[in-house]
Amino acid sequence: xxxxxxxxxxxxxxxxxxxxxxxxxxxxxxxxxxxxxxxxxxxxxxxxxxxxxxxxxxxxxxxxxxxxxxxxxxxxxxxxxxxxxxxxxxxxxxxxxxxxxxxxxxxxxxxxxxxxxxxxxxxxxxxxxxxxxxxxxxxxxxxxxxxxxxxxxxxxxxxxxxxxxxxxxxxxxxxxxxxxxxxxxxxxxxxxxxxxxxxxxxxxxxxxxxxxxxxxxxxxxxxxxxxxxxxxxxxxxxxxxxxxxxxxxxxxxxxxxxxxxxxxxxxxxxxxxxxxxxxxxxxxxxxxxxxxxxxxxx
Numbered sequence: 001x002x003x004x005x006x007x008x009x010x011x012x013x014x015x016x017x018x019x020x021x022x023x024x025x026x027x028x029x030x031x032x033x034x035x036x037x038x039x040x041x042x043x044x045x046x047x048x049x050x051x052x053x054x055x056x057x058x059x060x061x062x063x064x065x066x067x068x069x070x071x072x073x074x075x076x077x078x079x080x081x082x083x084x085x086x087x088x089x090x091x092x093x094x095x096x097x098x099x100x101x102x103x104x105x106x107x108x109x110x111x112x113x114x115x116x117x118x119x120x121x122x123x124x125x126x127x128x129x130x131x132x133x134x135x136x137x138x139x140x141x142x143x144x145x146x147x148x149x150x151x152x153x154x155x156x157x158x159x160x161x162x163x164x165x166x167x168x169x170x171x172x173x174x175x176x177x178x179x180x181x182x183x184x185x186x187x188x189x190x191x192x193x194x195x196x197x198x199x200x201x202x203x204x205x206x207x208x209x210x211x212x213x214x215x216x217x218x219x220x221x222x223x224x225x226x227x228x229x230x231x232x233x234x235x236x237x238x239x240x241x242x243x244x245x246x247x248x249x250x251x252x253x254x255x256x257x258x259x260x261x262x263x264x265x266x267x268x269x270x271x272x273x274x275x276x277x278x279x280x281x282x283x284x285x286x287x288x289x290x291x292x293x294x295x296x297x298x
Contacts, residue, residue, distance in 0.1 A: 008072030080141035091144035118142035173210035
């Protein structure tokens with residue numbers, strides 16, 4: 001029977017992945033820096049740091065882990081501008097520890113590494129963003145994601161470790177605690193307080209529901225030897241912030257939302273993500289539209 005280790009299993013995305021795997025009857029190891037208890041009978045919670053290499057390596061061996069989904073990270077581009085050193089240590093050194101522990105494990109588990117749209121940086125919005133587009137990140141967080149992708153590529157080529165990275169767009173859904181513009185807009189509408197931005201009505205986002213990202217990671221983990229080392233994952237649609245505001249108003253007609261013109265200063269602008277490779281190679285298709293996701297969250 002397959003055993004999957006999820007790093008950051010109590011985090012926003014990790015919880016979804018653990019829950020979906022457990023519901024399918026898969027044995028799951030939820031590996032977290034903080035103590036946790038999971039009610040699912042087939043989930044084992046392990047407390048440990050990624051930097052605790054002996055503990056991580058022994059966990060892989062003890063439970064005969066054959067798949068790893070690596071979600072643990074310092075995961076916000078704006079916060080990384082304030083904390084570049086800790087972001088780099090958590091994301092790059094931590095990911096390197098995961099790869100190396102897997103390389104030395106007798107089971108040689110395949111690894112799905114969660115990357116980000118921030119790897120691309122700023123692009124012409126008319127550009128269809130395929131995985132071959134040059135990565136030129138604008139934040140320390142984006143740099144760490146490119147670094148982990150390239151580490152995964154090296155571990156594939158040099159050591160034969162089966163690693164794939166997923167470049168994921170803006171994740172949203174219940175349980176998100178990090179700053180996120182659409183979630184803040186919905187919360188303001190739900191609490192009947194004004195939401196105001198001086199600029200940004202034209203800024204375009206590619207929101208993807210957390211459950212879709214979890215499903216993409218699980219699908220990728222179940223397909224060994226994928227032909228690419230990196231894949232785009234999105235919700236399949238691109239909306240301006242003004243269009244998002246209209247969707248929020250459709251759920252909360254009295255919502256007081258004010259958006260200034262133009263784009264959000266300092267934020268990456270990108271074209272539509274091409275996710276055809278993920279569909280072709282491991283069957284990923286987004287299942288939750290932004291409109292339905294807003295209704296579900298509300």
